[in-house]
Every structure is written in C-alpha cells, then in structure tokens.
Amino acid sequence: MQPLSTLTRRQLLQRLAVASPVVLAPSLLSACQHDEDPKPTFSGSVIIIGAGAAGLYAGQLLAERGLTVTILEASDAIGGRIKPLEGWGTPFPLELGAEEVHGNNSHWYRAAQQFGGAFKADNTTDYQRIRLDVVPEAQANQDPDVAEVRSFVAWLDEANPATVPDVSVNQLAAQRGVLDTSNLLDALLGNEYGTDNQSLGARGVAEGSQAWTAGEGNYSLASTPLLQVLRSLCPQAVDKVQLSTPVVAINYRDGGVRVADARGQIYQADRCLITTSVGVLRSGNIEFTPALPQVKQDALRLIGFGPGMKILLRFSSRFWPADLGSLYIPGAVPEFWSPSTGQDGGPYVLTAFVHGTEAASLSAMGADAVDYVVGQLFGSFPGANPRGLLVSSHIEDWGKNPYIRGTYSYPLPGGTGARNGLAAPVAGKLFFAGEATHTGGHFGTVHGAVETAERAVAEILRS
C-alpha cells in the first residue's frame, strides 16, 4: 500500500529520485519511549501472538524495558508478510511480501536507512500499453482516457473525505464518467490498495490519504532483504520467538491470560498482544474465551482483506525496456515491475502483482497461473516470445497462506472508524497491533505495523 497519489510507487520514486535525507534518530527505541510512555505502570509478563513486524517490534520495546516476553509464531520463520525469496541467487533481494519502504518519515524508513544499506537509485520509466504499443508514461498520458484516470486519482488524493461518496471506487468512477479502458485505474488504486476497484472504498482511500504522515517517496533496498532490517531492528525480540507454534485459543476470563497452542501446550501471562492479520482473526482459527466483543466483530466485517499474489518470473534475456519501472498492460495482472532493473547483464526478473477477483482466479489455477501470466506478457511483447525465454518462476499466493490468509487490509465502503474498533484493548488484558489496526492512514504497510506496535506497547505499559 502507498500514499494515494497520481503517482505510483515507482513514479513517486522517480519524482523523488533524490530523496531528502532524514536526520537519523539516535535510537529508534529511545525516541519511542519518550513519545509514548510518560508514566508506565505495568511490569509483568506479555505473550505476543505473531512474529511479523508488529509482533517483533513490540517484543523488542517490551524486552528493552525488562518485561518478560514470549512471542509465539505459527509458521517456521519470523517476518510474517516480510519474506525474501531464497535460492534464486540474484545479487538483488527478491521480496515475496513487502518490498518498498513507503515514505521517508518513519522509524521503519530510518531503520532501513540505518541498518539495511543503500536504497536503489531510481532512474526508471513506467510504461503502459496504449492500443498495440507499450510506450513510456509521458506518451501514455497523452491518451485522453489515461489523462482522465490520472486526474480522477489526483482528485481523490486531494479530496476532503466528507465530500467523497461512501461507495466503491468503481461506482465513484462511473458516477464521474471515468472510463478505465486501459486497466490503469485498477493498477493505481484497487490493486495497489490490496484489492480491486469493485471492493475498494473511495472515501476510505481519501481518509487514508489525508491522514498519511509518513513522508514521500518509495524506496527499495539495493542488496539487503527487508527481513534483515527487521532482525536488526528487533535483536532481543528475535531471541524470544518460539516458531512453529500456532495459537488456537486465548482465554482471558479470569486472572491473566491463558494461551493454548495447537499441540495443547498452555502459556500464561498477565497480558496478551495479538498481531495476526484480519484474515486470521476472521477465520475463527483462534478461539477467544469470552468471545471478542461486538466492536471487534464489526471491525473485522468492515475492513477489507483478501486474496493477492506475487508471481516472480525469471527469463534468460530481457525483452522489456532496460529502464522499466512499472508496466501496465491489459490482462489479469494490473502491474508488473522488474526487480532486476539497473542490473547490467541480468539475471532478468519480472514481478507480477495482482489482487482481488483476478488474484482469486489465478489462485484457482495453481501452477498454471504462470503460463497464463506469461501469456499476458506475450500479448504485449509478441516478438519476444516470453514463453520461450522463461527459466523459472515462483508463485507466492498469500491467500493460501494459512497464517496470513490474504495480503494487506484495505478500506471498504462504510468502513470509516472500523480500525479504531480493531485496535481497542479488551478487558485491560488483550491488546491488538498489526497493520490493520493503524488508525492514522498507514494501514497496509510495514511502517504502519511498526507504529501500531508502539501504540500497543504504550497501552500495555499504562494498563
């Protein structure tokens, strides 16, 4: 997810190729402690469910204060939706989940800058297919339909949310006579926000855009996987993670909190911080006793979360422009980009990024999705025979991951305020963090997840 703009992630990068450097905080943790925690009272034990960005950062903050912390992680790895692709041997990182740092004003940005090494220089150009040709963005923007889509996106970015009808982006576009003949609107809004324009709530997009305070630009690390940044940010927390431990029950009726894992092991603590995704909370795979209050059930209904995938395609030679940023061509996948852009001599990789109903269809195809997607490329680069050049592929289907069940949360029509309900503590013992609980517009991002950890830790310390 990104701050809404007429510019996509890579377009923003282009505009901000020379990003204004941000002064490094002496310590991210001390900065947080000053801001969030004037009078801590709580000093007991905490169980954290989930070792993604939110769970690990919360664990780090609590461990630094000397609290007893246990982090239970269902899968066999830390990171959650930060996940590198191993084994392809590329000199640049391949990210299956989060890939870019959105904005230059967050702890996460500073951590990436401080620990993670250099950001990629960006001198790329976005390309779009207009009629039969794949052309640079500047040329594509001469097309009246493309110009109309971009001006609609710009308007939504600036709009006072109260004046934006509380309908889907598709409905609003139709009301305003905007035709998405090129699929570009889906790429810039629905797909970027983790869904499609049929589901994405227009007012929620405007709300998120107005609330965004994470700065500008989008940044990819040249040679460091984001997981390494997360490890560096949370060294003490990493040691407190118990992997392969799916939590199946949380009982907070009496005394403290009793947590049961799938093997029947019981863990007890004074407080519990839950960082699992909306998809996991909705699934009912964690049983709460007593049941979570109605405000949580409502929030889970009013926050969008659904299928999405990245398909990474490695080719023996490059058939796309050498300076490719994003690629928008008709078909199931609204956006492609190349993690190998800027690498002389390969390896040559394209990433297909797809959400919503198209992702659900591709997911149902299983391994055949690769050929389908390469066929989409063939349609736009017919002379190149992409099928013949394909060397290997990887499908990361986040909807099929039992411990995530989708990609990242997005606004639905009618969802205003729902995130407050998801974030609210329950009975002074259960606390909630994770990207979907961000109430200030940074949902769907890593820096947002990190910020929710700070908020939840402050709540725990005050409890």
Ligand SMILES: Cc1cc2nc3c(=O)[nH]c(=O)nc-3n(C[C@H](O)[C@H](O)[C@H](O)COP(=O)(O)OP(=O)(O)OC[C@H]3O[C@@H](n4cnc5c(N)ncnc54)[C@H](O)[C@@H]3O)c2cc1C
């Ligand atoms: C394809 C994709 C692309 C993205 N691109 C970007 C990007 O470019 N930039 C950006 O900022 N963000 C991006 N994001 C979003 C970002 O990755 C997430 O917002 C962020 O990583 C979420 O962190 P979290 O801690 O809230 O949740 P998670 O990372 O989901 O962590 C929750 C953890 O809980 C664990 N868990 C689940 N159930 C249980 C259970 N029962 N018991 C114990 N543990 C459990 C999970 O295994 C997981 O490790 C992307 C996400 C995806 C999927």
